[in-house]
Amino acid sequence: MSTVVLIGCxxxxxxxxxxxxxxxxxxLGGTAAFVKAGEKILLKPNMLAARAPELAVTTHPAVFEAAARIFQEAGAILSYGDSPGYDRPAHAARVAGIAEIAEKLGVSVADFETAAPAQVAEAAGAPVSFPIAKGVREADGLISLCKMKTHSLTRITGALKNQLGCLTGFEKARLHVRNPNPQKFSSRLALITKIVNPRLYIMDGVTAMEGEGPSGGNPVGMGVLLFSRDPVALDAVFCRLIDLDPAYVPTIAEGQALGLGTKDGVTLVGDPAENFVKPDFDVVRKPVTGDILFRPLRPLKNSIIPRPVIAAAKCEKCGVCVRACPAEPVKALAFPGGGRAAAPVYDYSRCIRCYCCQEMCPHRAVSVKTPLFGRIITRLLGKF
Ligand code: SF4
Ligand code: SF4
Incomplete structure (x- = not known):
């Protein structure tokens, strides 16, 4: 049985x-349950992109500061890092307000730009290898400082998904290309989490993100911090707070299948969960799509599966979405005519629905919409 702590903040x-x-x-037993004096501990905040703290895209610097001070007081030698989706780590850390805190406290910058392969066994026993950031490999242990947010591909990004940033640079996008199915992608996230094996997860839900997360949504006050050793239990409690069926979150199912934790019979400690329940939290409350499409419908998938759409009026023609698109060998969106006179245009036949373009757009111009035919099929079949 796993324990999740809720503390109002x-x-x-x-x-x-x-x-x-x-x-x-x-x-959860105090700092001694997680670190020994003299150990090298890596703090892994969510630094998805170079965004200011108040936008709720990244773990708030105040949460980073609290964790850093507490584990320094326990004698840990701290470093920190993350690999953002698009920006350089140092730039993202500066804009997110984390670099300034780290410098003040003497927390060193971990190497999240070079990687070394690490192997892990799948549930079926087959070995699989991932390029893990050297800054992670060099630490004795990791503490995951995740952010409470929605996500277009996996419904939420929380404890389990935070470890995606342990892959460097374009390796994260490559993971999408190799695993376009959300369930398979989530199984890879679970394997990465198994490799890096955080000792503790602290979820920043003081201000969460709802709607078009993980970067284009709206900040929403939840007033809570969650703590657990178990990322599956932690994400399941996040679901409970926002009235989302955990069955709709593939990272929870895949994490549990790999033995990372459990969503069932979780013991709640601290402040009552009822204090933080927000049933109108804006999140998609239905299963993710993927290979669950019926075989006869697969030729029509471009008309069924939710797809990214650019609001031309909001587009600043910066090109971030085009550069972030991992589709191979040809990207799935491009500026018409090669110039930047108009917003990029999609070729949905090439699009793997990873939603990296929506995730990375700095101007919130990309949203994810289900095509009309997909909405009709959804109603008829009660799926997707
Ligand atoms: S959609 Fe967003 S990321 Fe893409 S060019 Fe427009 S503003 Fe930039
Ligand atoms: S167009 Fe967007 S959703 Fe489609 S593959 Fe490229 S980044 Fe992913």
Missing amino acids: SSYKTDTVYAAVRAGIEL
Whole structure:
């Protein structure tokens, strides 16, 4: 049985967050349950993109600061890092406000630009290898500082998905290309989590993101920090708070299948979960698509599966989405005519529905929409 701690936290004031993080860790046995003095511990915040803290794209620097101070007080030698989806790690850390805190506290920057392969066994026993950031490999242990957000591909991005950033640079996009099916992609996330094996997960849900997450959604106050050793249980509790069936989150099923934790019979400790329930949280409450499409419908998948759409009026023609698109050998979107007179145009026949373009657009111009035929099929079959 797994334990998840919930601690109310009404703001990002430094002292408030420090007290809440301290209380959460104490309820799981204190810092001694996670680190020994002198160990090299990596803090892994969510630094998806170079965005300001108030946009709720990244783990808030106040949560990073609290965790860093508490584990430094326990004698850990700290480093930090993440591999953003598009930006350089140093730039993302600076804009997210994390670099400034790290410099103040003497937390060193871990290498998230070079990687070394690490092997793990799938549930069926077959070995599989992933290029893991050297900064992760060089640490004795990892503490995952994840963010409470929605996600177009996996419904939520929380504890389990935070480890995707342990792959460097374009390796993350390559993972999408090799595993376009959401369930398969989630099974790879579970394997990466098994390799890097965080000792503790702290989820920043003081201000969460709803709607078009993980970067284009809206900040929403949830006023809570979650703590657990079990990423499956933690994500399942996040689902409970937002009235989302955990069965709709493929990372939860795949994490549980790999033995990373359990969504069932979770013990809740700390403040009552009812204090933080938000049933109108804006999240898609239906299963993800993928190979679950019936075989007869597969030729029509471009008209069924939700697809990215650019709002031309919001598009600044920066080209980030085009550069981020991992589709091979030809990208699935391009500027018409090669110039930048108009917004990029999609070729949905090449699109693998990874939604990296939506994730990376710095101007919130890309949204994910289900085509009319897909909406009709959804109604008729009660699926997708
Ligand atoms: S859709 Fe977004 S990322 Fe793509 S060119 Fe327009 S503003 Fe840039
Ligand atoms: S167009 Fe967007 S959703 Fe399609 S493959 Fe490229 S990045 Fe992924």
